[in-house]
Amino acid sequence: MALHCQEFGGKNYEASMSHVDKFVKELLSSDAMKDYNRARVYLDENYKSQEHFTALGSFYFLHESLKNIYQFDFKAKKYKKVTGKEIYSDTLESTPMLEKEKFPQDYFPECKWSRKGFIRTRWCITDCAFDLVNIHLFHDASNLIAWETSPSVYSGIRHKALGYVLDRIIDQRFEKVSYFVFGDFNFRLDAKAVVETLCAKATMQTIRAADTNEVVKLIFRESDNDRKVMLQLEKKLFDYFNQDVFRDNNGTALLEFDRELSVFKDRLYELDISFPPSYPYSEDSSQGKQYMNTRCPAWCDRILMSHSAKELILKSENDEKIVIYDHIGPNVCMGDHKPVFLSFRIAAGAGKPIANVHKCCVVQ
Numbered sequence: 001m002a003l004h005c006q007e008f009g010g011k012n013y014e015a016s017m018s019h020v021d022k023f024v025k026e027l028l029s030s031d032a033m034k035d036y037n038r039a040r041v042y043l044d045e046n047y048k049s050q051e052h053f054t055a056l057g058s059f060y061f062l063h064e065s066l067k068n069i070y071q072f073d074f075k076a077k078k079y080k081k082v083t084g085k086e087i088y089s090d091t092l093e094s095t096p097m098l099e100k101e102k103f104p105q106d107y108f109p110e111c112k113w114s115r116k117g118f119i120r121t122r123w124c125i126t127d128c129a130f131d132l133v134n135i136h137l138f139h140d141a142s143n144l145i146a147w148e149t150s151p152s153v154y155s156g157i158r159h160k161a162l163g164y165v166l167d168r169i170i171d172q173r174f175e176k177v178s179y180f181v182f183g184d185f186n187f188r189l190d191a192k193a194v195v196e197t198l199c200a201k202a203t204m205q206t207i208r209a210a211d212t213n214e215v216v217k218l219i220f221r222e223s224d225n226d227r228k229v230m231l232q233l234e235k236k237l238f239d240y241f242n243q244d245v246f247r248d249n250n251g252t253a254l255l256e257f258d259r260e261l262s263v264f265k266d267r268l269y270e271l272d273i274s275f276p277p278s279y280p281y282s283e284d285s286s287q288g289k290q291y292m293n294t295r296c297p298a299w300c301d302r303i304l305m306s307h308s309a310k311e312l313i314l315k316s317e318n319d320e321k322i323v324i325y326d327h328i329g330p331n332v333c334m335g336d337h338k339p340v341f342l343s344f345r346i347a348a349g350a351g352k353p354i355a356n357v358h359k360c361c362v363v364q
Contacts, residue, residue: 005134006184007184038061038062038085043087053115056136058134068081069125070123071122073097074099103116110141119134135165137186141235143238144216155259158187180305189258194254218233240296250276269305274326285333322344
């Protein structure tokens with residue numbers, strides 16, 4: 001069981017990071033986890049190091065039924081058998097069992113202390129080797145800027161960062177293996193196209209700042225029906241009059257505007273999405289299904305994989321539906337993001353066609 005967290009310690013991490021260690025210890029010792037007799041936990045808690053801090057947390061729990069599991073040591077370039085439970089925190093740079101990088105500051109100059117980056121680990125179960133990559137990409141800083149162009153400038157920044165990660169995990173330093181990349185990609189719907197569709201019959205009013213003449217608000221009104229307001233758009237406001245459009249049939253009518261992954265179709269695969277947009281949900285504990293009016297709802301949280309990883313899990317599927325891609329807590333407040341999960345089985349021998357993968361099981 002692999003659990004990838006982003007913004008670990010919460011938005012107020014300086015105050016909240018003190019709760020993290022207690023949470024992790026309670027999780028590892030909980031009754032629900034008693035059958036997972038080995039674990040590796042990697043927490044980037046060193047918020048004082050702005051140069052390196054990513055606020056990523058990666059948890060790996062190994063069930064007692066799995067006998068031979070190995071983890072790759074990136075420094076020694078060999079696999080090591082996983083035993084016991086170990087927690088690594090604070091500075092992860094010295095841990096050879098992972099690769100961690102924070103994106104360069106010039107990727108997103110608007111954000112002075114961006115915490116975006118990735119953590120990569122490599123595993124081998126029987127004859128299957130694969131990378132698990134925890135990722136957090138850049139957000140949309142302004143709804144108004146996102147609306148200006150199609151695709152948005154922010155989409156281009158995420159494209160560059162994700163391309164960097166994919167190039168990094170298949171470069172020449174290590175043997176190529178299948179990979180799963182999952183976390184908060186911050187993928188957004190094409191804002192211009194969405195607004196044009198949702199407000200196709202509306203008229204637009206532009207409000208500018210008196211001193212700078214900068215656009216600060218857009219108001220879309222119905223042409224008739226007493227000029228009812230349909231949508232109000234500000235830097236951090238996306239107030240659409242009917243949230244049902246994002247929930248009905250799991251929002252599938254809007255999937256056509258989810259376009260950011262299309263440029264990576266030769267490198268990444270994703271199972272069909274059958275759950276509603278995962279962000280931005282209300283943080284009011286009594287409003288589990290309600291979206292906040294801050295951003296256009298979007299499928300930010302995703303589980304993507306290489307095409308060889310796709311073959312690995314789909315060839316193991318028989319008549320039962322054992323591959324499930326869904327979200328967690330549809331009616332419960334889970335914070336502003338709903339967690340997304342992928343559940344699958346790998347059949348014994350499924351990894352053998354991947355060249356040299358079986359070598360991992362003969363090293364110390």
